[in-house]
Amino acid sequence: MPSIKSRQNTGLHIPDPICRPGDEPDFSGLIIPEAGSVPRPNFDAEEQTLRSLPYGLIRTLDDKGEAKGDWQPNASLESLIIALKTMLLNRAFDAAMFAAQRQGKTSFFMKTSGEEALGAVPSLALRKDDMCFPTYRMVGWLLARGYPIIDLINQIYNNAEDPLKGRQLPILYSAREYGFYSLSGNVGSRIGHGVGWAMAKAYRGLDSLAMAVIGEGTTAEGDYHEALTFASVYKAPVILCVTNNQWAISTFSGIAGAEETTFAAQALGYGIPGLRVDGNDTLAVWSVLEWAAKRARAGLGATLIEFFTYRAEGHSTSDDPTKYRPKDEPTIWPLGDPVNRLKQYLTNQSAWDEKRHQEAISQAKLKVKKAAKAAEDIGILGTSKSDIEEMFKHVFEEPDWRIKEQVKEVGI
Amino acid sequence: MPSMNMIQALNSALDVMLERDPDVLIFGEDVGYFGGVFRVTDKLQQKHGLHRCFDAPISEGGIVSTAIGMGAEGLRPVVEIQFADYILPAYDQLVSEAARLRYRSGGDFTAPITVRSPYGGGIYGGQTHSQSPEAIFAHITGLKTVIPATPYDAKGLLISAIECNDPVIFLEPKRIYNGPFDGHHDRPLKSWKEHPQADVPEGHYIVPLGKSRVVREGSDVTVLAYGTMVYVAEAAISETSIDAELIDLRSIVPLDIDAIVTSVKKTGRCVIVHEASKFGGFGGELTALIEERCFYYLEAPTQRVAGWDTPYPHAFEWDYFPKPSRIVDALEKAIRV
Structure with a gap:
């Protein structure tokens, strides 16, 4: 069998990351502008004046945890502390559920590691009447809004109290009352629903909006470009977001087009503003969301935001990232860790300290532990589930004769 | 009206x-x-x-x-x-x-x-x-x-x-x-x-989903059709002396299974007509349902008249499109046994 190298004498370009397992991780090619170096335009600025933004990187927190420049959110220290606590809770939740999967309590789980700001911050920055069309790494949205942790775990365990009645793979939550749209394992297929939802709000003359998020790998799907087209054409009050965590399972972002341009720059072709932001910088993320939300609520249409981040762990419990990228790559990721960076900022503001931080970690662990215990008392995957009738409900509003006959056939 | x-x-x-x-x-x-x-x-x-x-x-x-x-x-x-x-x-x-x-x-x-x-x-x-x-x-x-x-x-x-x-x-x-x-x-x-x-009323009225319509009552054979094929089947029936019961399904989901079963039990024979190609078509589902529910009433194998299993051909439109003569043949086959 010819080696990969022997086949390299060809005119066909196949993107390949510069580092693979065994290599020294290298982020030297990454251009990271100084925090505060990108000016913040007025929210109602003409799109034509915003066209350099997609090629920059909006950063607020510098390496010392100081907030620089004018992308400063209108968020109190108290609400930033809530964001931090939510991220810590998210981390404790991830650790517990990952372990639960390894212990055989459920079939599958996905962690948020490194992307915690991207669930918690939009949840706090946007309004209760806004709707999030999330990715599966946004449980922070629910945690920030006080969704019961036990119900998340009941869903993950598919036990008798699972709000989704055992119909969904773990973590594909749905929580309308918390502004969290039904997740699906088909990535990208809900981004257009976000646009439709936003159009419905505009149609009704309301000023609430939708936020729809997909990963950078999924930007290659037609759904994404259709959503951008509709969002642009109808000036939908929607914030379209690409979480660029640089890895789609084992595929690096170059295969989705990142070698040639930024994901935010795709906005240019649709005539909407594109913002590229340090996704591990809570203040910057909060601030760009405020900017885009203000614009959407004022009837000025959609914004595309690229959250530039790094998936610090595997894609899911079924993945081993050391098979395709250097083992220590996550640790040298130059934009750091969202929790540490926010902690540093709040500490600098004298709003937080190590003692409070450790207490918050302990409280988060305790909260999760209690909820997990209570959920486990109800049951885990395989020991407890919803009544079998639930398998047949909600197919239609009213069951037709097929469903009724099959219910009988099962012997219910 | x-x-x-x-x-x-x-x-x-x-x-x-x-x-x-x-x-x-x-x-x-x-x-x-x-x-x-x-x-x-x-x-x-x-x-x-x-x-x-x-x-x-x-x-x-x-x-x-x-x-x-x-x-x-x-x-x-x-x-x-x-x-x-x-x-x-x-x-x-x-x-x-x-x-x-x-x-x-x-x-x-x-x-x-x-x-x-x-x-x-x-x-x-x-x-x-x-x-x-x-x-x-x-x-x-x-x-x-x-x-x-x-x-x-x-x-x-x-x-x-x-x-x-x-x-x-x-x-x-x-x-x-x-x-x-x-x-x-x-x-x-x-x-x-x-x-x-x-004759269509100007205002609001509904035809419920899942209720079929008997186009023509008959006793020899049941003909199931929908869309354009309702008229092609009607023409075919009129060209024979066979007393066929023609049912327009109106919706295939929900399906008016009771009307289908009642009619086929009465006639003991069935011909299914649709424009879509035959293999894997909805006629296959109807055939299976009829066999599951009416087997002991059936006098003959259920006949399917459908588009051929080819892509839809432009110049061969009328060779492909199920025509009355094909339905007549199916009706005759269904009652011959």
Whole structure:
């Protein structure tokens, strides 16, 4: 069998990351502008004046945890502390559920590691009447809004109290009352629903909006470009977001087009503003969301935001990232860790300290532990589930004769 | 009562629903100012406003995806896919999203959308304007699939579809938009004028989804059809001395299984007619249901008359399209045993 190298004498370009397992991780090619170096335009600025933004990187927190420049959110220290606590809770939740999967309590789980700001911050920055069309790494949205942790775990365990009645793979939550749209394992297929939802709000003359998020790998799907087209054409009050965590399972972002341009720059072709932001910088993320939300609520249409981040762990419990990228790559990721960076900022503001931080970690662990215990008392995957009738409900509003006959056939 | 062709009846249904329910809105390719390539949305934008009936980008996936989002929010979008042949880019949205949203979210979100689409052959439309894809929707649980055969039904069924809280695929047999077509392509065109089923009330009324219509009572053999094939089957029956019972299914999901079983038990024989190609077509499902439920009443194997298992051919339109003589042959086979 010819080696990969022997086949390299060809005119066909196949993107390949510069580092693979065994290599020294290298982020030297990454251009990271100084925090505060990108000016913040007025929210109602003409799109034509915003066209350099997609090629920059909006950063607020510098390496010392100081907030620089004018992308400063209108968020109190108290609400930033809530964001931090939510991220810590998210981390404790991830650790517990990952372990639960390894212990055989459920079939599958996905962690948020490194992307915690991207669930918690939009949840706090946007309004209760806004709707999030999330990715599966946004449980922070629910945690920030006080969704019961036990119900998340009941869903993950598919036990008798699972709000989704055992119909969904773990973590594909749905929580309308918390502004969290039904997740699906088909990535990208809900981004257009976000646009439709936003159009419905505009149609009704309301000023609430939708936020729809997909990963950078999924930007290659037609759904994404259709959503951008509709969002642009109808000036939908929607914030379209690409979480660029640089890895789609084992595929690096170059295969989705990142070698040639930024994901935010795709906005240019649709005539909407594109913002590229340090996704591990809570203040910057909060601030760009405020900017885009203000614009959407004022009837000025959609914004595309690229959250530039790094998936610090595997894609899911079924993945081993050391098979395709250097083992220590996550640790040298130059934009750091969202929790540490926010902690540093709040500490600098004298709003937080190590003692409070450790207490918050302990409280988060305790909260999760209690909820997990209570959920486990109800049951885990395989020991407890919803009544079998639930398998047949909600197919239609009213069951037709097929469903009724099959219910009988099962012997219910 | 005014006489309407099917286009006018569908237009009237949309007009009535736009008037009655501010949550109803229409969009699709060319449906706005122009009123649609088949004129089904004619003057609705002028009458109800730009935001109630508007043009969409050429993006079937985008149209359906947007509609699902609107439906989840609480609106009742009615979208047009210009030809059913173009619906496949939206298939993922219909299958993976619209059909399952209620189920997977535990009733948290629903997709009360209607996807209208002209379908079927007989208009020299070639492969891309003639297909009958109903079976690929019938197979997807969570979707309803409706196919009217008369102006009266078209309006009443469309109103039912729009008022339905489940996603509905509404396939309009375009060969009979302007008049019933009996499959004799070499004979003069007929119009809906004077046809009893073209008496269409102006206001709101419904034809419930899942209730079939007996077109002709009979005792020798049951004929199941929908869409244009109702008229082709009717013509075929009239060309024989066989006393066939012709049932227009109106919707294939929900399916009026009771009416089918009652009729086949009475006649002991069945002929199924559809335009779509035979293998894996909806006729196969009907055949299986009849065997499961009526086996001891059957006097003969169920016959299927369908499009051939080829892509829809342009120059061979009338060789492909199930014609009355093929149905006559099937009827004779069914009663011969």
